[in-house]
Amino acid sequence: MSHSRPGPTDPEPTQEAGRKRDGQNVAAAHDRLRTAILHGELEAGLSISQGALADRFDVGRTPLREALRLLQREGLVVAKPNHPVQVAALSAADFEQLYLMRISLEATAIRVTVPRLTSDDFAELEASMAKMDHYERAGDALGVRAPHHAMHHVLVAGAGPRVCAEIDRLAEHCERYRLRFAVTEHSDQRRVEHRAILDAARSGDPDLAVRELVLHYARSASLVFDALDPHRDLERLRTCVRALAPEAEQVLRAGA
Amino acid sequence: MSHSRPGPTDPEPTQEAGRKRDGQNVAAAHDRLRTAILHGELEAGLSISQGALADRFDVGRTPLREALRLLQREGLVVAKPNHPVQVAALSAADFEQLYLMRISLEATAIRVTVPRLTSDDFAELEASMAKMDHYERAGDALGVRAPHHAMHHVLVAGAGPRVCAEIDRLAEHCERYRLRFAVTEHSDQRRVEHRAILDAARSGDPDLAVRELVLHYARSASLVFDALDPHRDLERLRTCVRALAPEAEQVLRAGA
DNA sequence: ATGATGGTAATTGGATACACTAGGAACTAT
DNA sequence: ATAGTTCCTAGTGTATCCAATTACCATCAT
Numbered sequence: 001m002s003h004s005r006p007g008p009t010d011p012e013p014t015q016e017a018g019r020k021r022d023g024q025n026v027a028a029a030h031d032r033l034r035t036a037i038l039h040g041e042l043e044a045g046l047s048i049s050q051g052a053l054a055d056r057f058d059v060g061r062t063p064l065r066e067a068l069r070l071l072q073r074e075g076l077v078v079a080k081p082n083h084p085v086q087v088a089a090l091s092a093a094d095f096e097q098l099y100l101m102r103i104s105l106e107a108t109a110i111r112v113t114v115p116r117l118t119s120d121d122f123a124e125l126e127a128s129m130a131k132m133d134h135y136e137r138a139g140d141a142l143g144v145r146a147p148h149h150a151m152h153h154v155l156v157a158g159a160g161p162r163v164c165a166e167i168d169r170l171a172e173h174c175e176r177y178r179l180r181f182a183v184t185e186h187s188d189q190r191r192v193e194h195r196a197i198l199d200a201a202r203s204g205d206p207d208l209a210v211r212e213l214v215l216h217y218a219r220s221a222s223l224v225f226d227a228l229d230p231h232r233d234l235e236r237l238r239t240c241v242r243a244l245a246p247e248a249e250q251v252l253r254a255g256a
Numbered sequence: 257m258s259h260s261r262p263g264p265t266d267p268e269p270t271q272e273a274g275r276k277r278d279g280q281n282v283a284a285a286h287d288r289l290r291t292a293i294l295h296g297e298l299e300a301g302l303s304i305s306q307g308a309l310a311d312r313f314d315v316g317r318t319p320l321r322e323a324l325r326l327l328q329r330e331g332l333v334v335a336k337p338n339h340p341v342q343v344a345a346l347s348a349a350d351f352e353q354l355y356l357m358r359i360s361l362e363a364t365a366i367r368v369t370v371p372r373l374t375s376d377d378f379a380e381l382e383a384s385m386a387k388m389d390h391y392e393r394a395g396d397a398l399g400v401r402a403p404h405h406a407m408h409h410v411l412v413a414g415a416g417p418r419v420c421a422e423i424d425r426l427a428e429h430c431e432r433y434r435l436r437f438a439v440t441e442h443s444d445q446r447r448v449e450h451r452a453i454l455d456a457a458r459s460g461d462p463d464l465a466v467r468e469l470v471l472h473y474a475r476s477a478s479l480v481f482d483a484l485d486p487h488r489d490l491e492r493l494r495t496c497v498r499a500l501a502p503e504a505e506q507v508l509r510a511g512a
Numbered sequence: 513a514t515g516a517t518g519g520t521a522a523t524t525g526g527a528t529a530c531a532c533t534a535g536g537a538a539c540t541a542t
Numbered sequence: 543a544t545a546g547t548t549c550c551t552a553g554t555g556t557a558t559c560c561a562a563t564t565a566c567c568a569t570c571a572t
Contacts, residue, residue, distance in 0.1 A: 025526070026325070049553060062318075062526050065555090066325045069282070073326055075418070082533050082554050097418040104364040108356060111499055112492045159492065160353040162331070206495075236368045236415065239462070243367055281556075305523060318556055321525085338524050338563050517570080528559080537550080542543105 025063035030070050032057055037076050038176040042087050049084045074169070076176075092229035095177050096237050099221045102170045103214055103237075106156055107244050109167060110213050111206040113158030121154050125198055128154070132194070136187045145175075151194065155201060155213075181227040193219065214245035218252050285315045286323035293332050294432040298343050305340045330425070332432075348485035351433050352493050355477045358426045359470055359493075362412055363500050365423060366469050367462040369414030377410050381454055384410070388450070392443045401431075407450065411457060411469075434476075437483040449475065470501035474508050 033053070036042045050068070054061045068085055071077045079085040128151035135143035149171070156167055193216040200209040218241050225232055234252055242249045289309070292298045306324070310317045324341055327333045335341040384407035391399035405427070412423055449472040456465040474497050481488055490508055498505045 051553075060526055061528090066322050069322045069326055070329055073329065084553070093416060094418060097416040100364060100368070100415060101361060101419055101422060104360045105357060108360040108496050108499070112356070112495050115495070159356060160349060162350060162353040163357055166357060206499075210499075239368050239371070240364050243364070243462075243466075307523075316556055316558095317524095318558090339565095340523070515572085519568085521566080522564090524563080526561085530557085531555085533554080535552090539548080540546085542545080
């Protein structure tokens with residue numbers, strides 16, 4: 001049985017681009033597909049076969065299928081049996097639910113985190129803010145995203161890694177809507193809001209931090225709704241926002 | 257090499273239970289594995305190979321792998337590359353985060369749902385309560401779970417299907433802890449709490465409904481913590497609970 | 513005796529081959 | 543011309559096969 005060991009004497013060592021690194025393919029495929037969908041490179045609603053995807057992303061069909069299964073569960077693709085997968089459509093209803101969850105979770109998370117923030121954390125927050133300003137001034141809208149994400153991450157990290165993971169997942173979905181509808185946030189407004197959140201956190205007042213955060217998100221969501229479906233009834237989201245930060249309701253109302 | 261083709265000339269045409277229904281295998285494997293883990297049939301921390309699992313659950317390794325990938329993402333199994341998968345361990349930290357999220361999400365969801373409940377909804381809620389009582393009296397702890405789940409589902413359905421899906425997912429994980437630590441909830445206490453939630457919903461007061469719900473969950477979580485790690489510092493969860501229902505904090509304190 | 517080293521076995525990761533399903537096009541009959 | 547039927551094609555779903563990495567174990571040298 002041991003005769004067949006092809007090991008080191010492999011006559012065709014090249015293998016070309018043959019076998020990709022072990023255990024990396026599915027993760028790679030998943031990442032690339034996800035970012036492709038989030039960035040709109042794969043248009044919402046597009047129906048595409050596994051073969052085409054495998055070709056496009058230079059991945060075998062086996063790891064691709066596992067990646068697709070993950071994306072399906074994340075809600076980025078929908079797949080009926082024996083049918084090509086479809087890139088998930090964008091809808092106002094979906095977006096509203098995303099923000100409902102995001103606001104609820106992050107409000108709790110920041111409330112838990114604020115009392116636990118260390119001076120190192122504040123240093124990182126300030127650094128992130130500075131980086132954001134830097135990219136903002138440079139007009140690099142894409143570069144802003146990393147420090148922006150870092151800042152929000154620090155503000156909710158105290159709730160634990162699992163909570164953070166969920167929040168990140170929701171944030172990614174929201175980003176998809178943001179990017180699709182090319183929302184031009186007023187950078188000044190945004191900076192003011194972020195500064196308000198940070199100051200609230202520094203003051204150690206969790207209620208204030210929650211209010212500023214919800215205000216921030218209410219405004220942010222409103223911009224997308226304006227572009228996505230201006231006539232949408234936001235009663236659900238409004239109820240959620242009202243409970244956490246009554247003054248933020250006005251912002252939403254303005255959006256509707 | 258092609259001599260071994262077992263394909264269409266299969267001398268054993270029976271196929272027996274051979275080929276399972278199309279497109280059902282991965283879903284079936286996923287479901288069965290998930291319930292097996294949740295119910296403790298696959299012990300936490302157990303390291304087990306794909307082959308063994310495929311044999312145990314009578315599924316091919318290909319669909320099994322896709323199912324495992326899903327479970328990995330759900331956090332029910334952990335998988336290092338080129339290693340047998342391990343059933344995820346149970347930890348107090350994890351459980352606390354689960355409840356943090358669950359309480360946050362369900363509080364928002366019930367707040368949104370209460371004003372939208374119809375008389376049909378209330379009928380279903382009452383029916384679920386009745387069924388719960390029925391199974392409870394019969395001592396069928398497992399039978400109680402279905403109407404219990406149905407009831408909670410109706411109470412959060414107004415927030416939308418996506419939110420419900422997330423809540424269900426979290427609830428399943430929580431159930432895993434519940435079942436593992438064989439928490440004996442006092443059925444009377446539980447019924448009183450459920451009745452309180454339902455009455456609050458009927459009264460149309462969202463704040464009251466939230467309070468009763470949080471109270472219910474705080475008590476429920478405390479029971480598990482008592483068995484899981486009685487000395488655990490529940491500050492994070494307490495902060496969350498305090499913000500939503502101050503009186504529920506006492507329940508948690510009692511648990512700690 | 514103990515630690516390092518090499519080999520073997522077990523197990524995962526990926527690709528390919530094949531059966532089955534669904535949908536559409538073409539052809540026939542009315 | 544149109545409706546019904548049949549066949550064909552594209553595509554998924556699963557099993558099987560092969561490569562590669564890893565762990566375990568025996569052997570050997572110190």
